[in-house]
Structures are given as structure tokens and as C-alpha cells.
Amino acid sequence: MSYFDDPDVSKAALVVIGNEILSGRTKDxxxxxxxxxxxxxxxxxxxxxxxxxxxxxxxEAVNALRAEVDYVFTTGGIGPTHDDITAACIAKxxxxxxxxxxxxxxxxxxxxxxxxxxxxxxxxxxxPVGATLIANPVSGAPGFVAENVFxxxxxxxxxxxxxxxxxSTHMAAGKKVLSNTVSCELPESxxxxxLGAVQEGHPEIDIGSYPHFHxxxxxxxxxxxxxxxxxxxxxxxxxxxxxxxxxxxxxxxGLQVQIDNF
Amino acid sequence: MSYFDDPDVSKAALVVIGNEILSGRTKDxxxxxxxxxxxxxxxxxxxxxxxxxxxxxxxEAVNALRAEVDYVFTTGGIGPTHDDITAACIAKxxxxxxxxxxxxxxxxxxxxxxxxxxxxxxxxxxxPVGATLIANPVSGAPGFVAENVFxxxxxxxxxxxxxxxxxSTHMAAGKKVLSNTVSCELPESxxxxxLGAVQEGHPEIDIGSYPHFHxxxxxxxxxxxxxxxxxxxxxxxxxxxxxxxxxxxxxxxGLQVQIDNF
Numbered sequence: 172m173s174y175f176d177d178p179d180v181s182k183a184a185l186v187v188i189g190n191e192i193l194s195g196r197t198k199d200x201x202x203x204x205x206x207x208x209x210x211x212x213x214x215x216x217x218x219x220x221x222x223x224x225x226x227x228x229x230x231e232a233v234n235a236l237r238a239e240v241d242y243v244f245t246t247g248g249i250g251p252t253h254d255d256i257t258a259a260c261i262a263k264x265x266x267x268x269x270x271x272x273x274x275x276x277x278x279x280x281x282x283x284x285x286x287x288x289x290x291x292x293x294x295x296x297x298x299p300v301g302a303t304l305i306a307n308p309v310s311g312a313p314g315f316v317a318e319n320v321f322x323x324x325x326x327x328x329x330x331x332x333x334x335x336x337x338x339s340t341h342m343a344a345g346k347k348v349l350s351n352t353v354s355c356e357l358p359e360s361x362x363x364x365x366l367g368a369v370q371e372g373h374p375e376i377d378i379g380s381y382p383h384f385h386x387x388x389x390x391x392x393x394x395x396x397x398x399x400x401x402x403x404x405x406x407x408x409x410x411x412x413x414x415x416x417x418x419x420x421x422x423x424x425g426l427q428v429q430i431d432n433f
Numbered sequence: 434m435s436y437f438d439d440p441d442v443s444k445a446a447l448v449v450i451g452n453e454i455l456s457g458r459t460k461d462x463x464x465x466x467x468x469x470x471x472x473x474x475x476x477x478x479x480x481x482x483x484x485x486x487x488x489x490x491x492x493e494a495v496n497a498l499r500a501e502v503d504y505v506f507t508t509g510g511i512g513p514t515h516d517d518i519t520a521a522c523i524a525k526x527x528x529x530x531x532x533x534x535x536x537x538x539x540x541x542x543x544x545x546x547x548x549x550x551x552x553x554x555x556x557x558x559x560x561p562v563g564a565t566l567i568a569n570p571v572s573g574a575p576g577f578v579a580e581n582v583f584x585x586x587x588x589x590x591x592x593x594x595x596x597x598x599x600x601s602t603h604m605a606a607g608k609k610v611l612s613n614t615v616s617c618e619l620p621e622s623x624x625x626x627x628l629g630a631v632q633e634g635h636p637e638i639d640i641g642s643y644p645h646f647h648x649x650x651x652x653x654x655x656x657x658x659x660x661x662x663x664x665x666x667x668x669x670x671x672x673x674x675x676x677x678x679x680x681x682x683x684x685x686x687g688l689q690v691q692i693d694n695f
Contacts, residue, residue, distance in 0.1 A: 173487065175485050190639060190641055191643060192465075193468055193477070193479065193480075194658070195465055195466075195469030195470075195478075196656065203461065204457075206455055207457030209457070210456050216455045217455065217485065218482065218484055218485075219454075219455070219483035220481065220482050220483075221464065221482075223435075223437050223479065224641070225435065250642065252625045252628055253625070253629035253642075254632075254642055255642075289623075291621075291623075291625030292622045294625070348456075350456070359553075360513040360551055360554045361551075361553075363514045363556070366515060367514065367515035370515050370516075371515075378515070379453060380514040380515075381459070394458065396456070
């Protein structure tokens with residue numbers, strides 16, 4: 172069983188909302204950031220979808236994913252302008268009314284001052300009924316949690332601060348997927364058959380094979396992932412032996428199971 | 434009508450296949466690259482999904498998207514090892530048999546030489562029946578086209594070369610979405626109401642508002658997108674006037690419609 176199918180492993184999904192990502196104008200950096208953080212926190216990121224600023228498309232993605240995973244994150248579309256439609260879409264997706272959240276209004280008033288709290292800024296307090304705030308230490312306007320949907324800003328610095336709060340406040344650290352990487356200088360095709368046999372012998376371990384170039388030399392990283400530490404050790408040992416049998420030099424030579432945060 | 438809903442505009446979607454992207458070990462750079470190339474080619478990237486190396490998940494994503502768009506790209510999972518399952522998944526998604534493609538076998542034999550064409554390398558010739566090759570000038574093993582699905586490598590340099598061939602050989606340059614960007618130094622909330630009115634007055638133009646920091650100063654880029662050049666010019670003029678009325682200085686001052694490839 173792959174860790175993706177392990178019912179004891181928490182799962183997350185991400186909906187990146189934004190025409191500007193799909194046009195290529197802005198390069199998304201949030202998906203990779205969230206992926207790393209989830210792995211470190213013991214949560215498996217199971218899917219990412221990038222969708223345009225279109226109500227039906229956002230609702231469809233959020234509803235498809237929130238049925239499948241424990242946590243759905245969204246990034247983008249929570250500012251004061253007409254194209255910031257995320258909060259309204261999440262309310263519709265969850266079948267909840269949209270309201271001006273009193274606590275969010277208070278946060279915005281503290282941040283801008285009562286006189287500068289204009290109508291567009293007040294719009295940033297609109298959230299589904301019953302939402303819980305996610306603080307924004309960078310620029311005031313909060314994100315929110317509604318059911319299992321976590322609505323965060325698209326600007327990476329703000330998103331990162333919000334994610335830290337989400338992880339510490341709303342997400343129990345989960346059963347970690349442990350990983351171990353063994354590298355060698357062999358071409359991928361030189362280990363393919365033997366590596367396939369190792370995978371067959373250790374069906375509960377996810378074994379991936381990633382060729383790379385380092386200093387002009389071809390190399391191969393074999394990445395093993397599993398929740399079970401003993402199983403991971405045994406499979407790592409099998410990979411190390413396999414590389415030697417194929418005429419390669421495994422690096423590192425040790426079999427130590429590491430949590431490498433990837 | 435947004436250009437996303439314009440039946441005369443060609444649309445594409447991307448399925449990024451790879452546990453290593455979802456774990457955060459590898460940061461995807463292909464989605465942003467493909468997004469920019471599509472915009473430049475006159476094709477709208479309508480959605481991106483990142484899914485794990487799991488057969489059902491790949492098939493589900495490809496089938497959902499190929500029904501919605503003209504072109505579905507996949508990246509990743511076409512090497513010689515057991516975790517390279519993309520070709521087999523695409524065959525299943527399309528209801529086609531998987532075969533060793535004779536032309537692909539020939540390409541691999543030319544690249545490796547007959548003696549070095551081992552079984553794992555021969556595996557890289559497996560494609561759905563009737564597939565057309567996409568050349569790989571970097572490392573030999575070709576991608577392929579089957580129906581409207583374009584299967585490319587995950588390694589960016591290889592993917593980029595494959596995409597160039599796909600665009601020149603398989604994708605007619607489409608009706609371009611034109612864009613224009615007007616910047617100013619106002620805060621987003623300072624233009625929100627007026628900008629919303631401009632959007633209401635020009636419903637066929639997609640208007641996005643993107644705050645940014647440049648040299649420590651807050652600024653705002655308003656990006657207009659549309660297929661219709663005259664409509665785009667009129668909306669741009671309205672945005673320029675609106676910024677002046679809100680007390681800002683629009684940059685650039687001109688109204689020229691540019692194809693800025695974003």
C-alpha cells in the first residue's frame with residue numbers, strides 16, 4: 172500500500188486561484204513551499220490544481236478535493252478588488268452564507284484605523300458564516316478557515332506566515348512519511364530491472380528513480396518513502412545491495428533512515 | 434464573456450505527474466514555462482493539475498481535462514524504471530492498447546546502438562497504438578502524441594525542446610489573447626470601487642489587479658486581457674482615466690495595446 176492510500180496518513184490538497192499563474196505572468200512558488208512544509212509536518216500533499224478566477228471552476232475544484240482529503244488550501248483572490256472572489260466562492264462551495272466577519276472587521280480597523288477602513292477594505296472581512304481567522308502579520312487582512320478549507324493569500328510572504336499559523340493551530344503533526352535517498356553513478360536503465368524487482372519485493376514502500384546531472388556527470392537518485400521505518404530500512408538495504416550488484420557505488424553507504432524533509 | 438469561455442480561443446491543460454513534486458523534493462518549473470509559451474502561441478492554459486504516480490489518479494485527471502480542452506499536456510514518468518507509468522496510463526485513459534512503437538524503437542536504437550538497447554530502454558518505446566512521436570534532442574527517448582494528449586518528459590530541458598516541436602508541428606497558432614498592463618502607485622483599496630465600475634462597463638475584458646513591491650514602494654499593476662483589440666484599447670483608456678481620477682499617475686501614460694506575452 173502506498174502512503175497515498177494509508178488511511179492513517181493525513182492528506183492535503185491545494186487550489187491555486189489565479190489567471191495570472193495560468194497566463195505565465197506570475198510564477199507560482201506557493202505549491203512547492205506548501206509541499207515541503209506538509210512533508211515536514213507529516214501530511215501528504217495529494218494534489219494541486221491551478222484554476223482561473225472563475226466562480227464555477229473554483230467551486231468545482233474545492234468541492235472535488237475537500238471530499239478526498241483532510242485539508243484543502245487555497246491561495247489567491249482575497250484582496251479588495253472585483254477579481255478577488257475566493258471568499259464568496261468558498262461560501263458557495265460549502266453552502267454557507269457570506270457575511271462581514273466581526274472579528275475580521277475589528278482586525279482591519281486596528282490595522283488601517285477607523286477612518287481609513289474604506290468599503291473596499293471592509294470587503295476583505297467577508298467570509299463564510301462561522302469562519303475562523305488566520306492572522307496576516309504582513310499586511311493586515313486575514314485569511315480564514317471554514318470547515319476543512321484554509322483560505323490564504325497569494326503573495327508568498329503572506330501565505331508563508333499564514334501557513335505557519337495554520338500548521339501550529341489547526342493541523343496536528345501527522346504520521347510522518349519517512350524517506351531515504353540512495354544515489355549512484357549508474358544510468359537509470361542500468362538499474363531499471365533490478366530496481367523493479369526491489370519494488371516488487373517491498374510493495375509497501377514507494378520507490379522513485381530520478382536521474383540528475385551533477386558537475387557534468389550523470390547520476391541517479393533513488394528515493395524511498397514509507398510510513399514504516401523498519402520496512403524503509405529493509406528496502407533501503409535492498410537498494411544498496413542492488414546498486415552494488417549492478418556495478419555501482421551507492422552513496423551514502425550507510426542505511427540510516429533519515430527524515431530529510433523531502 | 435471572459436476569454437476562458439470564448440469558443441474561438443484554443444485551450445490547453447497540463448497534468449504534472451510526479452510524487453517528487455508533491456513531496457516538495459523537486460520544484461516544478463514546467464507549469465510556468467508552458468503557461469508563458471501558450472500565451473505567446475495564442476492558446477489559453479485553462480488548468481494545471483499535479484497528481485501522484487498512481488494509475489487511477491493520472492487517468493482521472495487526463496480524462497477530466499481532455500474532455501474540456503483542445504490540448505492536454507503531461508510531464509513526467511516516461512523513463513525506463515518501474516515508476517514510469519505515464520504511457521501505460523494514457524493508453525488506458527484513451528482505451529487504446531499499449532505497444533512497442535516501431536519508430537520509437539528505431540529512434541532508441543539509433544541513439545543507444547543496437548547492443549546498448551537493453552530491455553529497460555526498449556520499455557521507453559511503449560506507447561498507445563497509433564501514437565506519433567515527439568523528438569527528444571537532449572536524451573533520445575521520445576515523447577508522443579495520442580489523440581489530444583501530448584506526453585512529454587519531466588526534465589525541464591527535455592520538456593522545453595519537446596514543447597517547441599509540439600507547438601510548431603501540432604498546434605496552429607491561435608487567436609491571441611492580447612494584454613495590456615497599467616501600473617500606478619495607489620493602494621489596491623484606493624482604486625477598488627472605481628476599477629470594479631470599469632470592469633462592469635467592459636464585461637468582455639478580463640481585468641486583474643495585482644499589488645507589488647518595487648524598491649520598497651507599494652505599487653499596483655492592473656492587467657487587462659481580451660481577444661478583441663478595440664475593446665482592450667477602450668478598457669485600457671478607461672483604466673488610465675480611472676487612475677487619474679483616483680489621484681494616481683498611470684504608467685505607461687500611453688494607451689498602446691501590447692502583446693506582452695504575459
